[in-house]
Amino acid sequence: MSVPVTPPLHETALVARHRALGARLIEFGGWLMPVQYSGILEEHRAVRERAGLFELSHMGELFVDGPAAGDALAAAVVSDPRTLAIGRAHYSMICAPDGGIIDDLIIYRLAPDRYLVVANAGNAAVVSDELADRLAGLNAVLDDRSMATSLVAIQGPAAAGILAPLTDVDLNGLRYYAIAEGQVAGVPALVARTGYTGEDGFEVFVDWDRGPDVWSALEAAGHEAGLLPCGLGARDTLRLEAGMPLYGNELDRTTSPFDAGLGRVVKLDKPGGFVGREALVRATERGPSRRLIGLEITGRGIGRHGYAVARGGRPAGVVTSGTQSPTLGHPIAMAYVHPDDSEPGTILDVEIRDQPVAAKVVPLPFYRRPR
Amino acid sequence: MVPPELRYTKDHEWVRLDGDVATVGVTAFAAEQLGDVVFVELPAAGRSLAQHATFGVVESVKAVSDLFAPIGGEVVEANPALAGAPELVNHDPFGAGWMIRIRVSQAAEIDGLLDAAAYEQLTAKA
Missing domain, CATH: 3.30.70.1400 (Aminomethyltransferase beta-barrel domains)
Known part of the structure; x- marks a missing residue:
């Protein structure tokens, strides 16, 4: 097996803290970021069951x-x-x-x-x-302000209970997809109830050099509740279970919002028009040539980005993301397939190392948090 | 510290020779780099392998990596425990996480592999 090396990259204000916590650092989007600390499975479970702390200053x-x-x-x-x-x-x-x-x-x-x-x-x-x-x-x-802003996220069912004593923002009044200005651990902050994990949680925007203060305060406050620092590895498995697209995997320049099942986001009739409108109107008239689906792999192996999908030996599409689902305990994937092959229940094959491995089309998301 | 009695490859496999049977696995360094192992694909008994040939695949949550035979010969056994408990590769890479046993065709091939000191030097640089 081969082990990758990491070239020099942008570093966040928290890189020394990540190193001290024993994180493995990798290149992501031009930044040196933690991919894991204790292990992806353990970090993933912490977010689903308790809380996880993420640094996202690369955004x-x-x-x-x-x-x-x-x-x-x-x-x-x-x-x-x-x-x-x-x-x-x-x-x-x-x-x-x-x-x-x-x-x-x-x-x-x-x-x-x-x-x-x-x-x-x-x-x-x-x-x-x-x-x-x-x-x-x-x-x-x-x-x-990308290079002047630190972003720390706390995600999981225990997140609100950990953050509340540290902030003057009324978290009970802060709805999902809402944002408020206030302080966190004495640091001026924007606190948003958003995230990329499928759990309740918060994203805290502060000035670049205050990132470590907020991180340390949340880490200490969450210790008793079992909060774990989490890397990009767990962020990826969490968002994939939650059926959320990742740019570069599900979305890119060759993909339209309608391909990705995100047509509801596009306001074709808003006053004033927008860049891309004419092309997107034509796309709605044509109808999508492919659909983004969920796959539950029933055979052995993980379908990864770029692996071919077939139906009875005929090409059907391509996998965009895949992993072993830590919550469900079996491999899952997202894929683009022809609309005729996208009905839930359809049995497809993912080509894993030249072998067809059976997979079933399932509705997205794979995981929905209990409320 | 890696077990001093084993030999190692630059690709992070280890091998232990007992008579003409070699036991093969991946090192703790490799297991750590891979992260949580969720599948191990191994060859059936009877398959013959040349030294350095691909003998299987290990999948972690994050990545997939090929496994290379540190020594040539015929596969006599693949670790049956790994099908149900692939995490043994992370928990006990030099013990219960072993992968295959090979009946070695040319024992002298082992002389070309790294000893423990050379392997430790290699991973210290990584």
Whole structure:
């Protein structure tokens, strides 16, 4: 077996803390990030049963301000951020003129004319440039604070109980996909009830150099509840169980929001239009040529990104993400297949090392948290 | 510390020769790098392997890696415990997590492998 080496990369304010915790660090989106501490399975279970602490400072934080901020953003992305109430957020995408996805985003409305756009690490620079272009000439200013912001997430059923004593933000009043300004462990922060794990949880945005303070406070406060520091490995298995797409796996420039089953996010009829609209209208008229599905692998082996999917020996599609599901105890995958092969219950094969391995189409998500 | 009596490959397999039967597994370093092992695919008894040939695959939550035979010969047994308990590779890589036993065709092949000191030097650099 071969072991990869890691080249020098952007480092977060917390890299020394991760090293001290025994994390294994890897390259991700141009950053040196922890992939695991105690082990992916143990970290995954901590988030499902108790709480996990993640550092996500590699994500891009783009603030858009000004009287035309709402109109300018609405013309730049597929959703309509003007419809957000102050202090609320929604999932969105930014598309190219041909309808291909440049990135998927969370957009928070912080004030009537102030928004926060959170982009993926590997796309942050591209999204920043693209937004700057699309805002040009409008009465709105883009402030890219990606390199000035630390982001720490606490996720899991115990997250609210751990965070509440450390913050003046009323967590009971903070709904899912809401954001509020306040303090965490004495540090000025934006606290959002969002995440990428399928559990309840919070994302805490602070100034770059205060990231370690917030991390340490949450780590100490969560110790008794069994909180574990969690890396990108567990983040990936958690989001996959929750059926959430990952840019680069399920989403890319050749994928439209409709392919990915994210058509509900696209507001074709919003006032003013937006970049990619014409192509996306044509895509809805044609109907999708493929669908994103869930697969439960019933044979032995894990279907991974790029593995072929077949039905009775005929090509049907390709796996986008796969892993052993720690919660379900068997392998799961997401795949793009022809619409005719996408009905739940359909039996397909995943080609694993030149062998067809049986898999069943199941509805997404694979896991839904008990409420 | 790795067991001093074993020989090692640069690909992080270990081998122990008892008479003409070699027991093969992956090292603790390899298990640590792989993370949680969830499947191990091993050859059936009777399969003949050249030295350095791929003999199987180990899948962790995160990645899939090929396994290479440190020494040539005929597979006499694959560890039956790994089908139900692949985590043995993480918990006891040099013991209960062994992978295959090979009836060795040329015992001298083992001389080309790393001894414990050389292997430790290799992983210290990684």
